[in-house]
Amino acid sequence: MAQHIWLIPALPLAACLLIGAFCLRDRQKWAPAFLILALAGSLALSVTALHAKPWLGGLGSGTDEWSAAPSPEWRLTWLSIELAVPRLAIEVGTLLDPLSAVMLVVVSLVALLIQIFSIGYMHGDSGYGRYFAYMGLFSFSMLGLVASNNLLLTYIFWELVGICSYLLIGFWYRKPEAAQAAKKAFVVTRFGDVGFLLGVLALSKSAGTFNFIELHTIIAQHALIPFFFGQSVFVTVVALLIFSGAVGKSAQFPLHVWLPDAMEGPTPVSALIHAATMVAAGVYLVARTYFIFKAAPAALVTVACIGGFTAFMAATMATAQNDIKRVLAYSTISQLGYMMLGLGAGSALAGIFHLTTHAFFKALLFLCAGSVIHAVHSNDLYHMGGLGRAMKITAATTAVGGLALAGIWPFSGFFSKDAILASVMGSQSLAAGIGEPGRLALFGLALLTVLLTGYYTTRMWLLAFTGAPRENPLCDLEHKPHESPAVMTVPLIILAGFALCAGWFGGPVRWFFGGGHGAESLLVTALATGCALLGIIAGWVRFRPVVAPRTAPAWAGLGRFFADKWYIDAAYQWFATHVILGASLLFAWVDRHVVNGFVDGVAWFTGRVGVAIRRTETGQLQFYALIIFAAAVIAGVVLAAFAAGGP
Amino acid sequence: MSAVPVDFYLALSAVLFAIGAYGVLSRRNAVGVLMGIELMLNAANINFLAFWRNIAPKAMEGQVFVLVVITVAAAEAAVGLAIILSIYRRFGTINVDDVDLMKG
Numbered sequence: 001m002a003q004h005i006w007l008i009p010a011l012p013l014a015a016c017l018l019i020g021a022f023c024l025r026d027r028q029k030w031a032p033a034f035l036i037l038a039l040a041g042s043l044a045l046s047v048t049a050l051h052a053k054p055w056l057g058g059l060g061s062g063t064d065e066w067s068a069a070p071s072p073e074w075r076l077t078w079l080s081i082e083l084a085v086p087r088l089a090i091e092v093g094t095l096l097d098p099l100s101a102v103m104l105v106v107v108s109l110v111a112l113l114i115q116i117f118s119i120g121y122m123h124g125d126s127g128y129g130r131y132f133a134y135m136g137l138f139s140f141s142m143l144g145l146v147a148s149n150n151l152l153l154t155y156i157f158w159e160l161v162g163i164c165s166y167l168l169i170g171f172w173y174r175k176p177e178a179a180q181a182a183k184k185a186f187v188v189t190r191f192g193d194v195g196f197l198l199g200v201l202a203l204s205k206s207a208g209t210f211n212f213i214e215l216h217t218i219i220a221q222h223a224l225i226p227f228f229f230g231q232s233v234f235v236t237v238v239a240l241l242i243f244s245g246a247v248g249k250s251a252q253f254p255l256h257v258w259l260p261d262a263m264e265g266p267t268p269v270s271a272l273i274h275a276a277t278m279v280a281a282g283v284y285l286v287a288r289t290y291f292i293f294k295a296a297p298a299a300l301v302t303v304a305c306i307g308g309f310t311a312f313m314a315a316t317m318a319t320a321q322n323d324i325k326r327v328l329a330y331s332t333i334s335q336l337g338y339m340m341l342g343l344g345a346g347s348a349l350a351g352i353f354h355l356t357t358h359a360f361f362k363a364l365l366f367l368c369a370g371s372v373i374h375a376v377h378s379n380d381l382y383h384m385g386g387l388g389r390a391m392k393i394t395a396a397t398t399a400v401g402g403l404a405l406a407g408i409w410p411f412s413g414f415f416s417k418d419a420i421l422a423s424v425m426g427s428q429s430l431a432a433g434i435g436e437p438g439r440l441a442l443f444g445l446a447l448l449t450v451l452l453t454g455y456y457t458t459r460m461w462l463l464a465f466t467g468a469p470r471e472n473p474l475c476d477l478e479h480k481p482h483e484s485p486a487v488m489t490v491p492l493i494i495l496a497g498f499a500l501c502a503g504w505f506g507g508p509v510r511w512f513f514g515g516g517h518g519a520e521s522l523l524v525t526a527l528a529t530g531c532a533l534l535g536i537i538a539g540w541v542r543f544r545p546v547v548a549p550r551t552a553p554a555w556a557g558l559g560r561f562f563a564d565k566w567y568i569d570a571a572y573q574w575f576a577t578h579v580i581l582g583a584s585l586l587f588a589w590v591d592r593h594v595v596n597g598f599v600d601g602v603a604w605f606t607g608r609v610g611v612a613i614r615r616t617e618t619g620q621l622q623f624y625a626l627i628i629f630a631a632a633v634i635a636g637v638v639l640a641a642f643a644a645g646g647p
Numbered sequence: 648m649s650a651v652p653v654d655f656y657l658a659l660s661a662v663l664f665a666i667g668a669y670g671v672l673s674r675r676n677a678v679g680v681l682m683g684i685e686l687m688l689n690a691a692n693i694n695f696l697a698f699w700r701n702i703a704p705k706a707m708e709g710q711v712f713v714l715v716v717i718t719v720a721a722a723e724a725a726v727g728l729a730i731i732l733s734i735y736r737r738f739g740t741i742n743v744d745d746v747d748l749m750k751g
Contacts (some may be wrong), residue, residue: 619750621743622680626672 003074005094008045008104009143011038012111016136023129031132032119039112039139046104049096073149073213088208095149095212099287099352103146106356109498110276110363111139113491117367118268120488121374131171131266138164142277146284150210151200154285158196158245161278162189168273169265181261188258192248196285199241202227203292206234216291232296239292239299242285250282250336253310257569259333263325263379267370270325275332275366276359283339283355287348301433304344304424308442311337313566315452319459320563322552323379324369327460331405332362334449338420341446345430347423354416361404361413361499364492368398371488372464375481376472381463382552383472388465390481393489395465397496402457404499406532407450412503414529421446422524447531454535459543467545656697664690677734677741681727688720 015038023031075093094100115135122131141160148154163186170182204210206225207218218224219235226234246252251259262274273279286293286303293300311334318330335358342350371394376384388395404411407418424430424446430439469481483489542548555563564570663686670683692713699709735741 617750619747621746622672629668629672 004045005049005074005096005104005147008042008049008108009140009147011041011045012136012139012143014038016133016140019129019133019136024133025129028129031129032115035132035136035139036112036115038136039108039115042139042143043105043108043112046101046108050101050105075149075211088204088210090152091150091211092153093149093211094147096147099284099348100146102352102356103284104143106359107142107146107277108139110359110495111135111142111272113495114268114272114276114363114367117271117370117488117491118266120485121268121370122266127171131168134164134167134171135269135272138168138273138278142281145281149212151204151212151215151289152210154288155197155200158249158281158285159193161273161281162186162193162249165189165262165273165278168269169262171265171269175264177261178264181258181264185258185262188255189248192245192255194244195241196245196248199238199245202234202241203238212288215289219291219295235292236296236298239289239296240302242289242292243299243303246282246285246340247306248282249285250279250340251333252282252306252337252340253313254568256310256314256333257565257572260321260326260329260565263323263329267325267366267373270329271363271366271370274329276363279332279336280339280355280359283336283343283351286340286343287352290343290348293343297429297433300344300346300429302344303340304427304430304442305434307337307340307342307344308424308445309337310334311341311449312445312452313337315449315456316562317565318456319452320555320559322381324372324381324384324460324464325366325379327381327456328362328365328369331365331453331456334453335362335405338417338446338449341442342420342423345420345423345427345442347419347427350416350419350423353419354413357404357412357416357499357502360495360502361401361411364397364495364499365401365405367488367492367495368394368401371484371492372398374484374488376474378472378474380552381460382470382549383474384464385467385470385548386465387469387481391465391483393483393492395461397489397492398461398465400496400499402461404503406454406457406536407528408532408536409529410500410503412499412501415503417450418525418528421450421528425524447527450528451531451535451538454532455539455542458536458539462539462543462545462548467548470550653697653701656693660690660693660697663687663693675742675744677731677743677746678728680743681724681731684727685720685724688716688723692716 012035015034018034019031023034073093073095075091077089078092079090081088081090115132118131118135122128125131138161141157141164145154145157145161148157166182166186169185170179172178173182200210203215206227207215207223209215209218222231224231224234228234229237248255259274259279263270265274293303314330314333314337318327318334321327321330335354339351339354339358342348342354371391372384372387373379375387375391375394378384400411404413407413421443424439424443427439430442434442561567667683667686667688667690670686671680672683674680674683695709695713695716699706703709731741734746738746740746
């Protein structure tokens with residue numbers, strides 16, 4: 001099976017090329033058929049891979065353990081750099097282990113359902129064919145990223161998903177906001193990616209390989225040859241550099257600013273790329289290179305702190321957004337922070353478990369939002385209201401997704417969130433890294449996040465689906481909101497099923513990953529559920545149909561602070577317009593006066609010398625002749641003197 | 648017939664060359680300059696013949712060289728006079744001091 005994993009990303013690529021060749025202008029309606037067939041193939045292969053359990057031979061004690069037999073790898077040498085010391089081979093290959101197998105299934109399943117939904121959602125768009133071509137390219141890149149067996153290939157796919165994200169955010173490129181959001185996403189993630197690239201290069205330079213399994217062995221044996229600092233500091237630096245890539249891609253503080261703007265893309269794109277898969281790539285990357293983080297406790301603590309803080313910060317922002325997609329976007333940032341917190345607390349299992357459940361329920365929520373937007377032609381929650389009567393299926397599936405997001409038993413989010421909280425509670429590494437109070441503070445932050453999550457989820461659902469319809473300037477009165485067609489609701493129902501059930505496989509998932517912690521205390525569960533319920537009640541009290549505001553309220557105080565995104569965007573804007581522009585003006589001055597002045601000075605000096613020497617050019621023929629004679633005479637005398645004095 | 652010593656030839660040639668050089672460098676008239684050049688060429692010719700006669704009378708090179716130089720001198724005189732003619736047409740004078748178009 002491991003030999004055929006490459007087919008899983010290759011199929012969507014083939015679909016992308018076929019769509020690009022045949023369906024861009026004419027025959028656009030056939031475009032989804034190619035991609036859906038390809039993704040169905042990928043899904044079938046992924047499920048087979050997961051079912052085959054080729055790693056069962058010896059996966060023992062943790063997520064970061066690989067067994068040699070039977071080999072889970074398939075690899076080809078692409079380039080061999082003989083001159084490098086140590087010798088470096090660039091490979092193309094796939095790695096099939098529990099982590100990648102689970103991710104392959106999640107990605108191909110969610111991608112497939114979202115493509116089916118897109119048939120309905122994108123219907124009638126002039127870029128129908130282009131949309132599916134991009135989606136095919138993205139599916140290829142994401143599946144390749146997951147299946148890759150070495151860091152360099154991972155990096156290549158990492159950039160590929162980045163460019164797909166750019167293309168799809170800017171899909172409606174005639175809209176200035178969309179074009180700007182695409183640019184912002186691309187530039188902001190670049191900050192992280194530079195760090196990631198540096199980390200990859202530093203690590204491969206000192207280890208002599210990109211391959212995950214070989215890297216794991218080398219780091220486990222402390223056989224790294226660091227070219228700066230000592231072994232442990234070097235590993236910490238590399239881990240932090242790799243994490244910076246994850247911070248950019250997974251929209252963690254301080255690089256989270258691009259994700260909410262990315263909502264300018266079509267909603268299924270937000271569901272697939274900016275909720276379920278690509279933004280989770282950062283979490284996946286940390287889990288994939290977990291052996292590096294394990295060797296660098298300081299880096300692991302950093303991951304936990306950034307994750308915990310991001311989770312809380314984004315949750316507060318989500319409570320003050322009126323755009324339904326932005327609520328979900330901040331919620332995504334928050335949940336990604338949760339996953340990072342789980343990883344940082346030392347439990348890759350908890351992080352990936354939450355990634356899996358989140359992929360389902362957040363994709364579901366985005367598709368529901370898409371369904372709602374399809375009906376009312378507006379993103380604004382205060383243009384909605386009372387939609388539950390017309391859109392029963394959407395309302396119900398949104399409720400399922402919301403409950404899963406809030407973490408209510410028996411929905412999937414309950415189990416994965418519980419796993420994360422329990423791992424923070426029982427984390428040895430956090431206690432060692434930032435002390436007992438620090439760990440408790442992180443735990444408290446996580447609990448607060450649970451509360452806020454319950455609150456904003458309830459708010460969103462109540463504003464959209466209950467009460468009397470609100471005034472909607474973007475939609476004429478004759479146009480009654482209606483339920484979306486079956487091609488959109490069926491994926492919703494299927495995803496709702498997964499959002500409900502995915503958590504029940506916590507046991508089996510834990511078994512796949514081999515072990516993990518077993519002692520979620522009842523206290524943690526009780527606290528988490530209590531907080532979630534408290535949040536939901538608070539949301540109900542504030543936004544129940546009778547008292548819910550009819551129009552968007554003006555934010556004041558803390559709400560203003562949250563609605564303005566903690567002024568982080570404004571701070572970046574200020575930094576860009578003042579500091580960077582000021583520095584640019586300084587550099588421009590230096591360029592104009594120092595660099596340019598030097599060049600001008602050389603020209604001036606040459607000119608002055610020319611003016612001085614020009615006096616010797618009299619134009620008098622006899623003067624020249626005199627010089628020639630004089631020179632000949634001098635030469636003759638000198639030669640004669642030498643001839644007389646020489647040997 | 649007693650031979651004239653070679654030193655006499657060389658002295659004559661040196662004097663002739665010096666007079667020619669003086670003419671080239673100091674005459675204002677372009678034709679005078681040209682005449683100075685002719686004198687210098689002939690001084691060289693005398694040298695050639697003197698050395699040929701006294702050092703290598705069997706070899707032909709000395710006489711051949713002189714014949715070549717005379718030919719070249721004739722050509723040079725023709726070209727030089729043509730140039731002087733066109734200078735005169737252009738400037739209305741053949742005073743070389745006035746022809747300083749290449750002055751820097």
